[in-house]
Amino acid sequence: MRLYGIVGWKNAGKTGLMERLVTEVTSRGFTVSTVKHAHHSFDVDHPGKDSFRHREAGASQVLLASRNRIALMHELRGDPEPSLQELLTQLAPVDLVLVEGYKRDAHPKIEAHRAVTGNPLIAPDDPTVRGVASDTPLHLDLPVFDLDDTKAVADFILREVGL
Template sequence: MKVFGVAGHSGMGKTTLLERLVPELRSRGLAVSLIKHSHKDIEIDRPGKDSYRLREAGCMEVLLLGDNRWALMHELRGAPEPPLDYLLDRLQACDLVLIEGFKGGDFPKLEVWRAAVGKPLLWPAWPGIVAVASDAPLPVDGVKGLDLHDTATVASFVLANARLR
């Protein structure tokens, strides 16, 4: 499996790009998975449901299986966040894993940057950023720029720069 990251400040359009990028990569015959890191306290379960109640009762993991999907919820219960390699080990085999977040991770990343948001580039401070996808000319030299709206070119760049795990 290969890995490639998408980075950027909140509100830059990372998810919007990924929503276009995943179907483009799938149309090229690839099996694609995603790992997203959030600094928020995420909740994918709902209060009152059996799985929520059993997790709250103290289960370390709850695996929920339905007609169309399954989800494994693992409670950290104060333990440190697991490293990216640990999480990658838990994914099924695929061709490409897109990674959002893990800013310190040593893997190639594409920064999504829009001047209108009013935040500075993460490049060159974040390791691994090999290009910036933007809807405007970049305010700096030294990093490759891609058109944020040219999904096919972004997909080709991702495939050319993804690294074997």
């Protein structure tokens, strides 16, 4: 499975870049899936809904299905968080999986960076970061892209993964 990550600190532009990359890469005829890591508790369900009630009653997994989409929720109930590699086994085959987050994992990555956040770059200390997409010029020994130049970032990622 071809895998490429987008990492960066909070408010660095990761999600916007991910969204634009999915649009750009799929417009070129490739299939794309995404994985997003959340550092906090989150819920995709709503109190009072049937699926929420199933989870609250103790179901380990709840599968919602309609003619438009399916969603599988798996309650960990104290079990350790699955690794990225374990999660990838849950995905159907696609041309490219884009991963937002998981900055400590070993897959290749682009760092999203906005100067206004004041956060340091991850790239200089992480050899898995292969390039930086930034809103300010940077002088690095890595490719640096304008954060809004989605086409150039997509070209780079597709070359890197052999597509």
